[in-house]
Amino acid sequence: MAEAIVNNERTFFNLSQEAMEQVVDLNLNGTVRPSQVFGEAMADQKSGSIINISSMSAQKPLTRVIGYSVAKAAVENLTRWLAVELAKKFGEGLRVNAIAPGFFLGDQNRALLINKDQSLTNRGQTITDHTPMSRFGLPDDLVGTAIWLASMRPAYCMNCGHNRPSSNERTVPDTAPTAKRIVVPFAQRLANRS
Numbered sequence: 001m002a003e004a005i006v007n008n009e010r011t012f013f014n015l016s017q018e019a020m021e022q023v024v025d026l027n028l029n030g031t032v033r034p035s036q037v038f039g040e041a042m043a044d045q046k047s048g049s050i051i052n053i054s055s056m057s058a059q060k061p062l063t064r065v066i067g068y069s070v071a072k073a074a075v076e077n078l079t080r081w082l083a084v085e086l087a088k089k090f091g092e093g094l095r096v097n098a099i100a101p102g103f104f105l106g107d108q109n110r111a112l113l114i115n116k117d118q119s120l121t122n123r124g125q126t127i128t129d130h131t132p133m134s135r136f137g138l139p140d141d142l143v144g145t146a147i148w149l150a151s152m153r154p155a156y157c158m159n160c161g162h163n164r165p166s167s168n169e170r171t172v173p174d175t176a177p178t179a180k181r182i183v184v185p186f187a188q189r190l191a192n193r194s
Contacts, residue, residue, distance in 0.1 A: 001108070004067035012066065023067030028074045035082060035096075043086065047093035049150045050086075052079045054100040064112070076100070097149050103127050104137040 003019030006012055031052050042048025057065060058072035076098060083096040105113060113124035113136070120128060128134050 001067070005064045005112075006066055007064060015066070020067045024071045024074075027068060027071035028078070031075050031078060035078075039082070039086065039094075039096075042094055043090040046091045048095070050082065050094075050096040051146055051149050052096070052098040054079065054098040056100050056102050058100065072100075095149075099142055099145050099149070101137050101142060102131060104139070 001019045001023050003010075003016040004023045006015065035050050035052070038048070039050055042050070052075055054075045055068070055072040057069045058076045061069045079096055079098040086094040086096060103109075103113070113121055113127065115121055124136075128136065
C-alpha cells in the first residue's frame with residue numbers, strides 16, 4: 001500500500017492512518033486470525049504446528065516500510081507469546097514458530113525494487129548487494145524450512161516460538177552446532193521466565 005510508505009513526499013508525520021491500519025490488518029491480523037482458527041483445532045487434538053511468516057524487516061527495520069516493519073515485529077512477538085501460551089495450556093505437541101524471509105518480489109514491492117525494463121532500482125541493487133545469494137528470494141526457498149517446522153522432527157528444539165531467518169544471514173558463528181544456534185537463546189529466555 002503506497003500510502004503506508006515513507007518517501008520524499010510522505011513523512012512519518014503525514015502517513016495515512018487508514019493505509020497504516022490496512023497494512024497492519026493484513027500482516028498482523030492476517031496472522032492472528034488463522035492462528036485462532038487452526039490453532040483451536042490443533043489444541044483440541046493436542047498436536048500441530050503453526051508456522052507464521054515474519055520478515056527480516058522485523059529484526060532490522062528497513063527504511064520506508066514502517067507499517068510492514070511494525071506489523072512483522074508484532075508477528076514475531078505474537079509467535080513467541082503464542083508458543084508459550086499453547087505449550088503451557090495444551091501441551092508440548094503444539095508448536096508455534098515463524099519463518100523470517102528476506103526480500104521476495106511481490107506486487108506490493110515490485111515498483112520499489114524493479115524498473116519497468118526489469119533492471120534493479122537503486123534500492124533493489126542495494127538489497128541484492130547485501131544478500132549472500134545476490135538475488136531476491138523465491139517461494140521454493142521457504143519450502144524446506146516450512147516442511148521441517150511442520151514435522152515432528154524439531155519438536156523438542158523448536159517449541160519456543162523461534163523466528164527462523166531464511167535469508168542466509170548469519171546470526172552466530174558457523175562453527176556453532178545447528179541446534180545450538182537455533183535453540184539456546186530462546187530456550188534460555190524461557191527458562192529465565194520460570
